[in-house]
Amino acid sequence: MDRSAPRGVLLVHGAWHTGHAWNGVAKGLRDRGVPVAVAELHRGSLAADIAAAESVLDLGPGPVIACGHSYGGAVISGLNVERVAHLVYLAAAMPDAGESSLGLMSDAPHSDLHAAMIGDPHGITTIDPGMAGALFHGHLTEEQQADRAAGLVPQLMTAGYQSIPDAAWRVRPSTYVVCDDDRVLHPELQRRLSERASYTATWHSDHGAFASHEAETIDILHRLATDR
Template identity: 35%
Template sequence: MPTAETRPTFLLVHGAWHRPTCWEPLQDALAAEGWQSRTVALPSGGPQSTPSAGMYADAEEISAQLRQIPGPVVVVGHSYGGFPVTQAAGDHPNVTRLVYLAAYVPAEGEYTRGMHGVPQTDDLEGSAPGLGDTRNVLYQDLTDEQAERAIAQLVEQSKRSFHEPITQAAWRTVPSTYVFCEEDRALQPAMQEKMAARTGHVERIARSHSPFLSAPAELASLLGRIASSQD
């Protein structure tokens, strides 16, 4: 069991179309349990994104954040965030565990769209299309007010980020846990099962794709148990 002095810091890595503000309820819940957390703003999304900002740029930003955090770090990647986390985290000895939260766990050569059967393309300019019925795909277990607030914070996502393949897989060398969201409508159960099989440990939560908004206290407690585990 880590002491207050040796507890790792959580680095929270958001998914596509999101910004770090999505983590605020979870950060408050983690702080209430005595955990420190930081976030990273992936350059592939948001008003500052450019066609050149893809998955590799996101991985570089994660690496920059990891270099600034003293002591051990548990990296939590949500959804698409699993890609740049997988690319970046293996290069940093202070990373003690990866947590894939309803996330992709890619192997070398895999890219986001390719995992859904979309062939590679040379046209990587511009933004990727959104998810359509966002309310029911991402936020079905939020109240209408919560969902409206979350949807209002969504941003554009670069097409390039979904087509750049992984060149190194951190989960091969860093202890990893998969948090399976059983009511997820964005990353379907069959896909999550495939991803979870690549990690060393699996936890399950009866929530949607976005438990950091729908159940922040429950998720904070689960992350605390994961970070404290010696498995």
């Protein structure tokens, strides 16, 4: 194995998002020579989402840096630890074995998310188009917010109630990025979860730090990918 080559980076999006949310971060890392894989979730269950993430982990020899945003934190927590070198939680759920993403949120102060969710009898939710931009991307311009909000998709909530049998962060080092102006995942919950991580950073960011703090996200992932 060429130890001078950077590790691959796996990017895992959150609820209501798709892999396109990571376009800027993925390009920035690839421009620096870092192999990148972007998971596409919405497979119907947490186990299926984890399997979808693991299916794109062919990023060369050796384990990868796995970064999960929001619900994506539950996905990376369930990855095979043999394939992961470091876990990065970007304003993300960081469940232990037996915990669920929505269960973690139910034990935290309420955020603005609930008021923006529109549900149907089949357990599928969408985000109110009039609230979505400011909810996820309050630190962007109105035009940028609208562009990001246009990319949101309906979300089957089943996976949010499901748990993992083992937590990868108990075996592998991890970094938690607390976003202290987050209107989706309450900062108090993030600070509590960050105590589980090996390392912690705090950014004055909205929930969509991959956009409002794109350069910082690229920097932290590049550093981890090249730290041999």
